[in-house]
Each structure stands twice: as structure tokens, then as C-alpha cells.
Amino acid sequence: MSKSIINILSPKVVREFIHTHMNDDPVTLVLQSKKYPDLPIREIAAQIQSRKKAQAKLPEWYEQDDIIFPHGISMEQCSSEETAKYKASLVQGNSVVDLTGGFGIDLYYLSQQFEQAIYIEQNKELVDLADHNFTVLEAENIDRVNTTAEQYLTIEETPADAYYIDPARRDESNQKVFQIEDCTPDLNLILPQLLDRKAQVLIKLSPLLDVRRALEVLPNVKELHVVSVKNECKELLFKIEPGYEGAVKRIAANLVNGNRSLFEFEEADEGMLPTFSQPLEFLYEPNASILKAGGFNAISNAFILNKLHRNSHLYTSNERRDNFPGRTFKIVAQTVVNKKKLKAYLPQGKANITVRNYPLTVKEIRKKTGIREGGDVYLFATTLIDSSLVVLVCEKV
Template sequence: MELFDNEFKKWVEKHVHDNVTALRLRHASASPEIKEAVSQIEYRQKAADKFMKCRQMGGGAETVECSFAPQWFPTALSVEQASSATVACFHAAVVAPLRSLLDMTMGLGVDAAAIASLDGAEVTAIERDSRLCLFAGENYRDIANLKIINADSVEWLRRTDRMFDWIFIDPARRDDIGRRVYNIHDCTPDVAEILPLMLTHARDVLVKLSPMLDISATIADLRHVRKVCIVEERGDVRELLAHISRDVESDSDSTEIEAVSMDWKFSFTRAQEAAAAERYAEPAAGEYLYEPSPAIMKAAPFKLLCERFDVGALHPNTHLYVSPRKIDGFPGKRYRIEAVIPYASKYIKRFAKEYPAASVSVRNFPCTAAALRTKLKVKESDTVKVAGVTLKGGSQMLLVMRKE
């Protein structure tokens, strides 16, 4: 059964680039079908950047057109909650190669479709929301190796004797009244509770989790964790991804942790971080400052950054690094230091004369960025960046920088 008829689809395609607000005003008294068509145009416009193009994470790949981009959406929330095409392709790369996978929380179906695009993969996707199943069926009707089932996936798994290479699950992170939840045990389903059931039907399980979760606590809760990925996209940590294997008994010291973005990846264990030597350095004008990305800040391999990239930390808790060399591949931002100014009243008073405008930030500093901006009396600017920082010896400095 088709979700929308051909006339509906033609109308959407004709107006897909029109201004949605103008369309709504023009068709305020139109039929429910036209109002739904306008909503579909709105969803598609919002989804364009998220689903139409994808890029391999970890660096080294060009952006390409997405072959499994959904065209029809049940709600605006379904667009928001679905994986982007880039992240879905990363999920597919994690499980590849495989013959069979069960997606227990299909949702809009982007992850299932990405995995079904792998050579030789047979994907069974289960979703308890019948409306989501209808839309996924419409979006992916041409993917023959993707089977969609409208059911409670936990009950379905309890009744079946089927075995899979992998199970993928993205538990719902909203409670019964729509509030966000983060703890594994508060999500639906509770992955820790049903983990033994999943591992009787698959040797490997991939779990998508909230980026708010503590990594060590997640490893302890899920017990069989082979690897935790911290997935960053467009400057934000999007998710934790736990690879669980039946034959692994995990502990937080030896479990592999990988921070990954579209441009780089960084893998380590807590044991390696504990064994790494501390290395500190004083900043100087003309040198380079390196600011770790959000995924690296979440992963916390702070001593290993010094070891692997030959940089010096400013302070154990400042988490900024300096080097006289221009280093490619550092997982974060790079700035050129223009001046290093003591945080003292005589320098603060004349700061605005030399730097009347700058973006202001602080790291391990005795006041907030807003308070520092007020003291310096500078206007907002993206050209110059000033960071209030604390150095290893305890002194506070203002670093004036320009982004490379």
C-alpha cells in the first residue's frame, strides 16, 4: 500500500524549494492533504543537510550523495532523532562485513537502510510504532534485503529462534511524558536488562547511547564491552556507541575507547593513559596552541595527546596544549599565539586599546568568560581570540590568538 498517491508526490516535488511559511499562508484553508504536503516539504528542507550527503568518518574521504536518504517523514521529531547519513554510514562500517543484522529500534530506518546497503547484508528491522513502519516502507520499498516488522522487538526476540551476526539497538531516550532521560536503565528498552537475551541471538551487539553517559559506568553496566566510540559530528558529540561481544569480559582499564569525527580518530585505553608521562610547557608568542575537540574532552586521553603529538600541556586541568611546531592531524582546533599577557590589573586596564574586539573564553580560570569580557572591555569578534588560562605553576595568563 502506498503512503501517498502520485498527485500528492508531484505536488510536493513541484513546491519542495518554496518558502514554507508562504505556502502555509497561501493554503491556510486548504484540504488536510495539502497541509500534510506542506509539512512534508518543511521536513524535507530541514532534513536536506542531514540525510542527502554522507562522508566516511575518521578522515580521508570526500562527501558523496547518500543512496538511502529518506524522502517522507511522519513528524519533525523523527527527523531530529534519526541518525544523520554520515553517522549511519559509520554504524554500517562498524558492523561490516556481515550477513545478517537485527535492528531492534528501527525508527525512521536510516541506520537499517545504511547497513542494508552493505554487500551481502540481510537486515531485519523492527519498530513498534506502526506509523514509522509505514513511512520506512515508503522510503525503502526498493531495498529488497531490508525486511520491516511492526512489533515489540523484545517480545519478538523472545519468541524467535533466529540467529544474527549483529544486533543494533538505539533505546528511546524519552520517558512516557516526553522528558529526556540518559541513564541506560531509564531508556526503553533497558539494554542492560535484555543484554543476555540479545547475546543468545547474536555474538555482537551495537548499542547507541546518550553522549551524556559516563564511559566507565557504561562499561561496568554492559559488562561485555569490546569498544566504546565517542562520535563527534559538526563540533558536537552525538552519541556513545558500545560494541558488545559475547566472548568479552570488559573492564574500564583495558576496554578500547575511540573518539572519532569526520576528520580524525583517536584510540586508546585507560591503562595506556595512566602509563603515559606528564609533559608541560609554557606558552610563547609565535607558538601554536591546540584545543582538543569535544569528543577528545569526553574521552580524556590528556597525557596521551602530549605523547602522540609531541605537545606540552599548560596545566593538568586546563586541557590546552602548545608546541613551536605546526602539527597536522591533531584532534581539535589550532591557533597561532600572538601574545601572552599576565592576568594583572595594569595589563587588563590597557588590554582594550590594543585588542578592542575579541572572542573571550576561559579554561581553569578564576572567573567566567562573561566576567573576563567585562573586565577587558572588549567587543565581540571572531578574528581574535583571547583565552584566560591557568599554567602549571598556578599563574594566570591571557593568551591572544588567531585561528589557523
Template sequence: MSTSDEVAEVHSSMVKPGERILDMTAGLGIDSLHFAMKGCNVTSIELDENAAEVLRNNLSSYKNVQVIHGDSVEWLKESRQHFDTIFIDPARRDSSGRHFLFSQCSPDISKSLPDMIAHCDRILVKASPMIDLKSAIRELGIDGCNVIVIGNSRECKEVVLDIRKDISDKPGIECITIGRKSYSRCNTDPDTCNNYRIPITGNILMQPFPAVMKGTGGNVDGYDKLHPFTHLYVADNLDVSFPGQQYIIKDVLPFNKENIRKFKNAYPKINVVARNFPLTAPELAKKLKVQEGGDTMVFGATVYDGSRVLVITGGPIS
């Protein structure tokens, strides 16, 4: 999948100036470009001849980039070069559809990983945001790796597996929301046992960013949660360190027939979210007979005593 400039900038932040980088799936070169701009010495390999020619033209002004047309897996087998970092973005789509297993992608790094490890100190593997992390690590046959989850305030963009020959510390998960402070934890740590509380009017409702939801399963240390499986948090005041969106709670209503009947008159146009709720967001909107949109939010959620509530908030304030 092609990379945006802002995501490629995150990739380049993972390496140091002067590193020798091999980009095994260069495409049109957005990642190679950002590595080159960082001051790395980049070898970019592209299988498609036309794309390789475009790549060569795109990067012609950078003397620290070598562009090669060919099969990067076969090239690496014949190479005696050693790289600080190999970056690879296996193609996840073909004529049969979208794939999530590495063995179904091209190239198949589940087969070529030993060769790659023999030629570098570190491998950065760009993977689908839908990937199952435990299954992916098991498929690659590695003991563990650092995981970087990249997203914005609306969606998780991708997962990067950071595979190193020697991980001196415990493998960790870093959740990067572009333009925000990242959130990190050790990926072998047990899930935190949070305190639980029912939100009330005037509280701050907190929703983790998509990258945090992907990387940690929605578990954020040190905050009061609505329910063990409701990944929403509540606080008395705005907390700038929380890795997610925050909303001022305007009202909290029990999810019952009376409030369902009255809801449309009070909030004819509202954005609907469902978290650990028996209805999906579209189903809840239909049940409440509301039109989605505007600056107000309603979160259908289960709280720690098992009851269901409708939490009405303003739009995000952070």
C-alpha cells in the first residue's frame, strides 16, 4: 500500500542519519525519499520496471539513493551487503482480494525472513492495521519484536513490526497518533486493573485514539474506566496526557423505553457511537430515530454494574 507523507515521516523517525537502509518494496519512493531526506544511504528496489523508472526520476536529485529494478528477495540472496535497517511493505492485495497473512503477501517474508536477518541488524515490516499481532509474530517464527501502531484521530493507519537481532529490553508497543504525544507500554505487561465508575454530568469522557485501541486493546493505565470491556474512561477534569479524544458530558441517561421515546425530540441530529453495547452504532441511531451529524455525541455504553446508558457529550475538546 502506498504511504502518505505524514506516515513516511514517522517511518523515517525510526532510523538515524547515516544509516544504510534497504527499501525492498520501494514503489514510487515515498519512504525512500523520507529516509534519504533524513540523511540515510538508501538502496531502493522495485519489481515493476515502469515504477522503478519513475522512482529513479523522482529521486534523481538525491546522491544518497541507489535505485534498482528487480526482485528484492532474489537480489538480497546474491548480495554481500550489510544494512543497518531493512524496510519492507509486502503487497497485501492482488487479483484475489486483500490478504492479512504474511504468507499470502508479496513478497512472502515468512519465507525470506532468515535471509533478511542475515543481511541487517534490524527489519521494519509495514503491515495491515487489521493484522492480529500475536498471530503475525507466531507466523514469522520470532520470539518477539517491538510494535509501532500508527494512526490519526480518526483511524489506525498501519502496524510496523520492529524486528531486531538483539532486543536488550522487553519488547514494547508504541502507539503513535500523528500530531499527538505517543503512548507506550511493554507488550508483555498484564492488562491494568482499572478503577471503575459511572459517568455523571460535568465529567470528562475519554476515548482512546484508534492506534491506542489497536495496540493495547483499549487499555490505558491509570484512568477510571466505565466497565472492563467498555474502552471509555471518565475523569473530573480535562487531562492533556490522556492518549485520546476528550468530551464534556452533558447528560447521562439510562437506556430504557422512556428515554428512547424522548430522545429524538431532545437530540434530532447527533453523532452516534457504541462501545460494549448490544446494538451497533447504526442500529442505535435507528433505534433512537436520529439523524447522524452535528456537534453533539451520544455514546451507547455498558457501565460496570452491567446497566446500559446513553452518554451525551459535546464534540471533542482535545
């Protein structure tokens, strides 16, 4: 993305064309470029493709016709509006610095909680894009600096109250990396400088990262937030405060259409063993963020539920828990993976299948039984406390 691209996409006639052709196939538009000799069709097609993604991911920005979106990795990796707003609720003060500005989504929402915000980005093309979009959005309290995080920290005159870091998770060959030491900028070099500034630090890392190892590597972590959107894990957020040495509060957040489902616990809560039993009347499947945060026992004890097996992470009770942070089902029957036995419960030959601590995959079960995807019946293939392999036939409640 360059200033020339911004100029190419900014004219009114181009913006109107994009708006009119939003439902067109970008590839088809490129193939038909000769029909529009006076328009930059390739750039327009790329912008339409990015705007299609933004419609669900960044609805507030999408509504602004003059916003220009990047394409490729920058659009794929940028935060969603929901997760950016969630981050903005975690830190406070008068000034905030985003050391890895990127497309600028996170800092835009963070800046609404601070009097002054500073955007740091080494890629000049992204800086130009952020400058354009922040101007469109009238984000007047955001200063833009085109440099690296490391260089900025050497020239910063007044420490900020909070720093945000979203390290790049791709190597020089553009391959994804997931270990902290492989990310850029190097947190081992930057964190000591930020802690010396006595500032809050918020770090975003990949949901594929091992949580326990991250907590061993990162210093002074006060809170770990595992953030899901519609039950799909999107981000790990580590809130660091200088000098903090207490227990790490783990917050599993599931964001759905502006609503937040939160479950909080500490390592000590996880150390309390749950009770186990055979399946009772109701079955519970915790949100993905709870499982990623490692709240296997904590969720059982918090809601007074029995666990089916140490490694199954499914829970049961005779009385329904209305406020459970996850999916709740009524158990209709208990059987095994057998085509004839399952057929009695599936008049349409369809079911939604979930596997928890079971030797077969969903694909293998479908191949073995011929069960098609969909319908109102939910099958949970799992292992019980007595090590028996079963399928729980359920209906959602």
C-alpha cells in the first residue's frame, strides 16, 4: 500500500464504482477490465475483496465509504472490531503507544480511552494508510510515527501510561511462527525497557501459543485474557504490570454480537479436583476460550458439575445450569458408534458430531456410520470415567 494507491482509490468516481459493485465478483471484474478503460480495476477489485471481509469484521469502518482497506496479510491479521473494543477496556491512563501499529484498528479503539495515542509502524505504506483512515475517522488524538518499536523507544521523551504490542508472527519467508522468541519485535529486548517505564503493557499473541509456556516466559503477568469470537479462539492477551508477582487471573471471554460471556479463575482454582460421574440428565460443553485458558476443573467446581472423564472436558448434572458459559444439551440416550444403533435416533440420517477424548475423528465416524452433517440431533463421542467409549445422543436446550 502506498500513497499513490491511496490517491488512486480516493477519487469520487472510484469510490462510487466500488460502492455500486460491492456484490460483484472481484476476479470477474478484473477479467472484464477492458470494459472500464478509465478506471483502476485491479486496485478496485482488491479493495472490494477487502471491503467484503471488513463488512463482518469491521462494520463501523465498513460504513465509512472513504476508508481504504489493505489487502492480503494486513487485512487477514488485523483485529476485528469486537476484539479491538475488548482490548480497549483492559487498560487506562492519559497516554498509550501502539508499538506495532499495522492497519491501526487496535489503536483506534484504544485511543478512545486515552487523551493521547501514538501509532508506531515501520512500514511506510501502512503508515500512509493509517494516516488517511485516521483522518477520515477524525481521530485527532493519534500521532503517527514511521519507525521501528526499538528505535522509537530510544527517542521517546516522555513514557506513556500504557503500551500495546502485537508482534509479527511471520518469519522472513512469510511463514507463520508461534513461539514468543520467533516473533518481531523481540519481546525479550523490549519488555525490560517498558517495565523500567513503570507502564502497563498489553501483548497480543497467537491463540495457538502454549499458555503455560507463555506465562513462564513473560514477566509480571497480572491477567491472561483468552478471547473468542462466536466460540472461535482469536487472541491471547497478556496484561503486564511492573512489579506484579501475584497469581495470574485468567479470563476466558467469548464475544458474540456485542455481548460478552466471561469466566474468571486462577491457577489455585484449577488445582481443586472435580467430582466425576456417569452421564446424568444434562450435558455441558464449555466455551473454547475456557478450554484454551485451562479451566478444566475450575469450570466444573464453579458450576457444581460432574466431569465425565479427566481428559474429556465434558460435564453433567441432573439440574440445568442456566448461566453456563458454553453449550447446554439434554441427554436423550447413550449408545456406541454403530450404524444400526445410531440409526434409531436419526430419522433424517443427519447429526452434528463432536469428539472429545475419543479414538476416532468426526470424519472417521461419518465415514463409518454414513451420518450426514446437520439436523437437530447432537452426538458426542467421548470416554467416560470407567474408560468406556460411548456416544451421547443429545438435543440442544
